[in-house]
Amino acid sequence: MPVPHCTTTGRAEADARHFARSAGRERRTRARLAATLLAVVLASLLLPGDASASTVTTEETVTTTEPGTTVTTTRTTTSSPTPTPSTTAVTAPADAVCAAAASLTRQGRPGAALTLIDDARDAVGDDTAQRCAAEREAALLEQATGPAGPVGDVDRAWTAFAATWVAPFLGGLLIALAWVALWFVLAVRLLTALPWPHARLRSAGAQAALAVGAIVAALIAVVLLLGLLRERGRGTRFTADGSVDGGPAQAPLPFWILPAVLLAVAAALAAAHLLGRLRITLLARDKQGQTDFSEERTTQLIALLGRVGGSPPAGVEIPRGSDVTSLSESTLLPAPANAVAKAALAILGAVIGTTPWKVALDYLDEDTASVVVTRNGRNVQSAVLTTNEGLSAGELFGVTDTAGKRTMLCAQAAGVVIVALSRAHPGFEGLGGATDGRSVGLQFVATTTFADDPERAAQLLGRALRIDPGNWAADIALQNILHRRATDPAALRAYRDSLAARADVLAAGQRLLAQRVLITYFSVLVNLHAAATSELPPELHSARYALMEKLIEETRKADRRQEQDPLLLATERRFRTLRRAVDVEYSLVPAAPVGAAAAPPAAEDAEPLDPYDSYNSALHARQSGESATAAFRFRAAMTSLELRRWIRRDPDAVRYRNDPVIAEVVGGGSRERLWDLPLFCAHRHAFVGKGFATPLGLAAITNGEPAAADLGVTRTELARLVAAASLITTIWTVDPEAVEGLPDLREWRVDLAEILLEANATVIDPLRAPEYLSELRRRMPPTPTTAPPDALEVIFTAWITLLAATQ
Numbered sequence: 001m002p003v004p005h006c007t008t009t010g011r012a013e014a015d016a017r018h019f020a021r022s023a024g025r026e027r028r029t030r031a032r033l034a035a036t037l038l039a040v041v042l043a044s045l046l047l048p049g050d051a052s053a054s055t056v057t058t059e060e061t062v063t064t065t066e067p068g069t070t071v072t073t074t075r076t077t078t079s080s081p082t083p084t085p086s087t088t089a090v091t092a093p094a095d096a097v098c099a100a101a102a103s104l105t106r107q108g109r110p111g112a113a114l115t116l117i118d119d120a121r122d123a124v125g126d127d128t129a130q131r132c133a134a135e136r137e138a139a140l141l142e143q144a145t146g147p148a149g150p151v152g153d154v155d156r157a158w159t160a161f162a163a164t165w166v167a168p169f170l171g172g173l174l175i176a177l178a179w180v181a182l183w184f185v186l187a188v189r190l191l192t193a194l195p196w197p198h199a200r201l202r203s204a205g206a207q208a209a210l211a212v213g214a215i216v217a218a219l220i221a222v223v224l225l226l227g228l229l230r231e232r233g234r235g236t237r238f239t240a241d242g243s244v245d246g247g248p249a250q251a252p253l254p255f256w257i258l259p260a261v262l263l264a265v266a267a268a269l270a271a272a273h274l275l276g277r278l279r280i281t282l283l284a285r286d287k288q289g290q291t292d293f294s295e296e297r298t299t300q301l302i303a304l305l306g307r308v309g310g311s312p313p314a315g316v317e318i319p320r321g322s323d324v325t326s327l328s329e330s331t332l333l334p335a336p337a338n339a340v341a342k343a344a345l346a347i348l349g350a351v352i353g354t355t356p357w358k359v360a361l362d363y364l365d366e367d368t369a370s371v372v373v374t375r376n377g378r379n380v381q382s383a384v385l386t387t388n389e390g391l392s393a394g395e396l397f398g399v400t401d402t403a404g405k406r407t408m409l410c411a412q413a414a415g416v417v418i419v420a421l422s423r424a425h426p427g428f429e430g431l432g433g434a435t436d437g438r439s440v441g442l443q444f445v446a447t448t449t450f451a452d453d454p455e456r457a458a459q460l461l462g463r464a465l466r467i468d469p470g471n472w473a474a475d476i477a478l479q480n481i482l483h484r485r486a487t488d489p490a491a492l493r494a495y496r497d498s499l500a501a502r503a504d505v506l507a508a509g510q511r512l513l514a515q516r517v518l519i520t521y522f523s524v525l526v527n528l529h530a531a532a533t534s535e536l537p538p539e540l541h542s543a544r545y546a547l548m549e550k551l552i553e554e555t556r557k558a559d560r561r562q563e564q565d566p567l568l569l570a571t572e573r574r575f576r577t578l579r580r581a582v583d584v585e586y587s588l589v590p591a592a593p594v595g596a597a598a599a600p601p602a603a604e605d606a607e608p609l610d611p612y613d614s615y616n617s618a619l620h621a622r623q624s625g626e627s628a629t630a631a632f633r634f635r636a637a638m639t640s641l642e643l644r645r646w647i648r649r650d651p652d653a654v655r656y657r658n659d660p661v662i663a664e665v666v667g668g669g670s671r672e673r674l675w676d677l678p679l680f681c682a683h684r685h686a687f688v689g690k691g692f693a694t695p696l697g698l699a700a701i702t703n704g705e706p707a708a709a710d711l712g713v714t715r716t717e718l719a720r721l722v723a724a725a726s727l728i729t730t731i732w733t734v735d736p737e738a739v740e741g742l743p744d745l746r747e748w749r750v751d752l753a754e755i756l757l758e759a760n761a762t763v764i765d766p767l768r769a770p771e772y773l774s775e776l777r778r779r780m781p782p783t784p785t786t787a788p789p790d791a792l793e794v795i796f797t798a799w800i801t802l803l804a805a806t807q
Helices: 008-046 049-054 094-106 110-124 131-143 149-166 170-194 204-231 253-275 296-312 340-354 401-421 437-448 454-467 472-483 489-507 511-531 541-561 566-586 611-623 627-637 641-646 660-664 671-676 683-687 697-702 702-711 715-731 743-760 766-777 791-805
Strands: 057-065 068-081 277-285 331-334 357-363 368-375 378-386
Touching: 068 149, 094 110, 094 131, 094 671, 170 204, 170 253, 277 715, 296 357, 296 401, 296 437, 331 766, 340 489, 357 401, 368 401, 368 472, 378 437, 378 489, 401 437, 437 472, 437 511, 472 489, 472 511, 472 566, 472 715, 489 511, 489 541, 511 566, 541 566, 566 611, 611 627, 611 641, 641 671, 641 791, 671 697, 671 743, 697 715, 702 715, 743 766, 743 791
Parallel strands: 277 331, 277 357
Antiparallel strands: 057 068, 357 368, 368 378
């Protein structure tokens, strides 16, 4: 091996380089030692006082062999434990953090567990990558797979379902949805623009068929689309020349046309169905000065629509409202008050027509209002309403009775809405032929607001018939007011025959109205025989029974599907009571033999009865000699103002007027019963509240204008009341002569007052005494044959003469 060539100069240069490298390493070593010592000092300053005792210093000697030399380096490493957190530190011990993370994972909150672990690692710093590693891995697994148990199973199932069925079809279904929306908007606008869909009466079956057709067409289209989208991408796609195309395989275009057409048809059918719904938005505007009553009037209109058209009338014998059923399934919505909601609904309604029917009622002043009814943007019905219908507003309502006027205007508006709806929807046959909404509203006001004022009710009903002669319900109610209290046999026969003819006509279409007519018919039969005991039963009375039974059974069957008559049970009970009364009155039921055991009480006797049923039952009990039962039933019957008036002239009650039970019930000598007279009854509550115990106290009023304002009536009306009270007061100033065997005229004072007021008498005229006595005899039982024939006339004439002299 050749020996390297060396020279002295080369050796010196090599030694110089070697020492230079050694010096550099020593400098670097000293620098590292200085840095280490500085770190130890700083750590001792930052740690608590006992931290220095636990500081560990490690010296490490490293020998580095270089060519020609050996360098020994000593490294000193100082370490200290993790500082104990102070009371303000936010980092918890490792075990606590891991336990909290594990608890969060078990609670199904893996995200919160991961956040807790990461925050703890960041707070501690240094080499903490393995801190709570097991808990972090469990949280990651929980977050990826979901929790164990049913909740996790549902999440995983939904994820798999979305990946398999939603994601692949989402694009195609969105396109289909946009296609349907486009055709729906076009169909709505087209059907709204065409006049013929709105002029035709669509049955409930046709409306349901549209909905079913739209659903079926949409389902078939969706199934076809899912099938086409499911097969999309399967197989190989070729071009026309036979080469392989790179795009996904899909069905040819004709296969996509069928679901597109079906979706368009479904959109059109859905639009037709929505435009034909019985859905109404109502808005009533009423601003009086600075006060806005629009919300209250809108609520009142909705309530009156429910009473006039949402359910049958609240009266068995007198039709009150209309026997319609369609509105019971409709949606009556007030218009939104929020401006943003109004704008949004206006835009939505302009595009798709959310609510077909819209009603706007504006109160112009206290006595006038206007109503406009639109359907899908078209004006269907409009009318100007007024309280001056047959009577002046001052005669109908008091000066300050704004609520009464508003109620009358609102009822007429409800009638206009009902008639407008009847031209486009089925179920309004119970209107009884009415074609003018104002007539329906007037009929409702007459039979509800003025139910206790026959004179004003009759005038309003007459006005309703002048507006619409075809309003059967108004005509029946008017005839009831005019003839129900009749005592003349000829008038009762004519009324009976009229009711029978009307029942035959109405039975085919207006089932509920026909029931009410027949109920009145049976009442007239009883009254007719009481007025003329020689009257024979009608030939077709058995047929009328059968017709009533048939109508009740039909109503009962229909009521199982949809509420028909809330008074169905009351109608049945009244019919049973009247049937027994008719049979007893005309002796159609054979009398029980003498000595026979009493028949057990009928089942209906144990049932609760309304005032009318109680009245008929009381009369039947009195005829049977059951005075206690009659008195018990009469107490319930006399809660009705109409019956308190009727009992004074009822032929059945007249025969027993001298009976103590009937006499007490009638109260012919009681001053309080004067409130039952039509002239005073409307003001009873107001006047009693002002301290007038009886109407006779009104005779003392002298200052007209202040008193009228205080009592809430007009000056003209107060003058009429004061004059009537002064006239009637005279009757109580002089007692008539009492003669044994003759009626005590003191018990007929209320009857005489009623006769004078009905005759519009302003003074007691002795020359009209025979006229007064003739009317009074209709209310009296027959005079005993033992009394002189003209004895009552002499006593009555003498009494009238004394009354006239004391005026």
